[in-house]
Amino acid sequence: MQLGMVGLGRMGGNIVRRLLRAGHDCVAFDRDPAPGAALAQEGARAVDSLEAMVAALAAPRTIWIMLPNGAPTEAAIDSLAALLSPGDVLIDGGNSMWKDSVRRGTALRAKGLHFLDIGTSGGVWGLERGYSMMIGGEDEIVRRLDPILAALAPGKAAAPPTPGYAGDPRPEQGYVHAGPNGAGHFTKMIHNGIEYGMMQAFAEGLDILHHADSAALPEDQRFTLNLAEITEAWRRGSVVASWLLDLTAQALAGDPALEGFSGHVSDSGEGRWTVQAAVETAVAAPVLSAALYARFTSRDEDRFSGKVLSAQRKGFGGHLESPKK
Amino acid sequence: MQLGMVGLGRMGGNIVRRLLRAGHDCVAFDRDPAPGAALAQEGARAVDSLEAMVAALAAPRTIWIMLPNGAPTEAAIDSLAALLSPGDVLIDGGNSMWKDSVRRGTALRAKGLHFLDIGTSGGVWGLERGYSMMIGGEDEIVRRLDPILAALAPGKAAAPPTPGYAGDPRPEQGYVHAGPNGAGHFTKMIHNGIEYGMMQAFAEGLDILHHADSAALPEDQRFTLNLAEITEAWRRGSVVASWLLDLTAQALAGDPALEGFSGHVSDSGEGRWTVQAAVETAVAAPVLSAALYARFTSRDEDRFSGKVLSAQRKGFGGHLESPKK
């Protein structure tokens, strides 16, 4: 099948690679000509403009946009909407806000275009491991593009079958048609929200293990624990066995004290939108929120809330803070 | 190797079974004669008292206690300590509080006995899948019992190797000698704390997906999502892939709305002790705490804190609560 890819970063480039390896025909574009040139070596056709991409594809066209969410994605969709013809399909595979995908789907349908929002998980491992995809859009279009989706997905062998599963067969390959436009990015948002929570659960547990030698504990109750060995052991037979644990064990194997990291942690849109969706639907999400806030705090150089507490403690108790470090 | 097992519940019975299948010699005791009789059919020797068990084992003896933590475990250790001879080994494989294991280790060593605290994960799946074990105790004793531990562990094939791992080889089989007495149960406690956090992360994320059709959302932003299909898809290639996800997908496959459950969730000691250990070592553990509190709240029929809020709202704003249901 034929697909145009706009945005050849880590994700976009490897999606093209995985499709090429499966025998699909890919047209590739990025503002920076380098990644397109590299992909051309592997069988893609590189083009130097959106116009050239549209010209290079046979109608009905399928163009996958893999750009940073917000302005870059919005601009690409707007430009392509003006170039495409009725019946063509635009895919946003990036991490867009799901409400934007609802809006864009409606706007594009009004122009006779089709839109899919495909939340795509896989990171740097997707090329090899396949991509987990959560798809929003019209059923007919999702089915039409099945060869592409099936090629990108990890495939049935990637996990043992679930006893009793009798739903649509595509999830057993690693992709799901979640619903109409927006449902794909909504589902992907929640995936990432859960990811934040799981990561923070490991972070807190390992932090306590790391402090098991604390002088605050009675002397005979202190331990110096080997986190690389413990996480390695948990990978087999324990309840916390997971891909995140595999990656954590790997990081600790190479750098047991994680000295290569500062502990200032970034966050991206999905973690935030998950909290906002929880608030909007009145669902309590204390763990997902705490996970997000831990990242905010890890980057908070200003410490204003701590200053308020110290000022109050001085006010009522005369408690002096240690001098500013 | 020879091992006596005290407590033949779900965990103890299957540990004996797994050892028997590996060719070990097991003596089994439970207050209830039924499970011992069943195990006798599979090759164990069932005895009807702790005295008989001690008599049936050759010195130096190894006795594994697998009983509810607290009073039952304390009583069994006390009784056995009076019956055993110097050089014998007592193992507490249950979910004891780690500070109890520190104390018991010291007390038993004073009597010339050896003690191992082995936090054991595996649940109903351990017989087949093997047990993940976190061990506290003297190095020499842990090494002496390696044939038993290796037979119980899942084994190296249970997970792909971790690139760069160069530590002790036992964790690659699924068990770890974490440190002196107490370190095994401390590590198991944190394992369960992390488990609570991961479970709650899934619970909250799925709860938001479940409410994606909420009337609180604008009409064009509502979705009716198929959670069985979504969790099935996540099992392959996503960041949240995990054993807990496998089990969740399985539950949803059979009962998509989880109608077989009330939502009143039990908790056991480890989740609580994890929070207490966090407080004692001054480690922030908001996610692990929130996960525990969600279980408390799920069982709170009294709702006193909610009543306080309603009374305050009435006090300052004249807000009327809906009538008591």
Place this chain on the structure above:
Amino acid sequence: MQLGMVGLGRMGGNIVRRLLRAGHDCVAFDRDPAPGAALAQEGARAVDSLEAMVAALAAPRTIWIMLPNGAPTEAAIDSLAALLSPGDVLIDGGNSMWKDSVRRGTALRAKGLHFLDIGTSGGVWGLERGYSMMIGGEDEIVRRLDPILAALAPGKAAAPPTPGYAGDPRPEQGYVHAGPNGAGHFTKMIHNGIEYGMMQAFAEGLDILHHADSAALPEDQRFTLNLAEITEAWRRGSVVASWLLDLTAQALAGDPALEGFSGHVSDSGEGRWTVQAAVETAVAAPVLSAALYARFTSRDEDRFSGKVLSAQRKGFGGHLESPKK
């Protein structure tokens, strides 16, 4: 001074009353004629339409809208904007979302109208105690309306002076010009967010006191505590002394077990918007979020997240949930 009030509920009606008592001239309108008739007995002029209100006021007019946020407020502003003349002032004293106030201010200024967003705290006590007001809008307009604002505010005597305070004198009366449009409702939103956190702090602390007789505590460590007496004692000399404590003590004095309440707690926009503002500005707000989530949970009859946990526990441990109640 002259003021028109649209919306004569608990808040709007009492604001008119407080202004009448201070000698101001009030025109009052509500869809329901009853409250206007009552206010007419106390000196207000009741009108039966927005048109009549506009006609009854001398230019430049000042109209205060005190309606539920969202659609009712939006409709009233739209209608009045069409009826008013350049130079007139519209005040939204309700609990509108601050971003709406930014937007409305811009739209009204484009028509030559002035807009103030006045977050107003005071509840059922405002008539007597005065209203705390947080104001967004043009400085000149805020100053022009000072007689109204000063009459509504509690006044300087309501609290002892703050040593060292050298700012604008209006906050010492109980109102503050926070900034341009939106700043008033933003500040009020945060006020309510803090209120949620303080309320939940009391709710949790009292809940623990309420459970000090728990059978989970060792027998000699259980207490049956008298919460009415304890909260009464805290009102003097303690660090938690506060108006909310006064109201809590009063509720407990009359109903020590708060049996008049169900514990299902409502929430309104500000608590939610506070969490969203925290997320948007990357400020960690775990307490304000937990307070909101406690209210969500108090009303959650569905318990889906608890069902997920129970399903997982059954999956890995064979743990049976108690039968559905």
Place this chain on the structure above:
Amino acid sequence: MQLGMVGLGRMGGNIVRRLLRAGHDCVAFDRDPAPGAALAQEGARAVDSLEAMVAALAAPRTIWIMLPNGAPTEAAIDSLAALLSPGDVLIDGGNSMWKDSVRRGTALRAKGLHFLDIGTSGGVWGLERGYSMMIGGEDEIVRRLDPILAALAPGKAAAPPTPGYAGDPRPEQGYVHAGPNGAGHFTKMIHNGIEYGMMQAFAEGLDILHHADSAALPEDQRFTLNLAEITEAWRRGSVVASWLLDLTAQALAGDPALEGFSGHVSDSGEGRWTVQAAVETAVAAPVLSAALYARFTSRDEDRFSGKVLSAQRKGFGGHLESPKK
């Protein structure tokens, strides 16, 4: 009445002062002779040993210990228990763990001594404002010491009466006999737990106000807010009016950006014990826990949990952390 005070720090010294001013007879002791000498100028009798204190008091004696909790308090109680005679009363007015007070009460009663645990709030303001006291112990002893307690308490005039309050009259003076030994410190612990939650509620709300000028907000939705003016305004007529707000407003009046503080916040035992009591009684306390954790995090120079998150993000997404600062 006659009272001996052991420990003449900020709290102990001022308690003696307040008693002297009320005409009571005080014997004062501290390891450091300076504060005793100062109090002697104000009418106290200073002694230089516990033996001298016991000799200086007429039986039945009343000795109030006001020392740091833990070892210093334990040592003083042990020493005095050996010196006192049956019928004498020991008071622990410090911030002891309530379970210690249960234990000490039992031990002292076995020697014929009486024990009161008096959780005492008041900080640097107690001399002037009076002390809020939460008392555990035998009813007869609490009543016998009423002249002392009444003199220390803020008195009825410190707050308007609570409508409908019909309980014991002592809480209206600012002190409460909460129950048997331990109940005083238990109640004080919860008081401080609530205090932590209220402080953090203010800290988070003010932190969001402080970031209302964030570049993350759309340009027309940013405000530069004056926190000194806003907190001053809230002191009158708002729902968050409280002594903590008064102190916060005062701090902001003198130092609007709180530049005198680093934001590294200490915590003391009660905040931690509150969380442990919540866990022990299975009461959800997310706000009280979050408030404690915020303090832990404010002092966390190690950032190990953040490093775990960064390592995981690098592992699955190739996300690079900013270089270590």
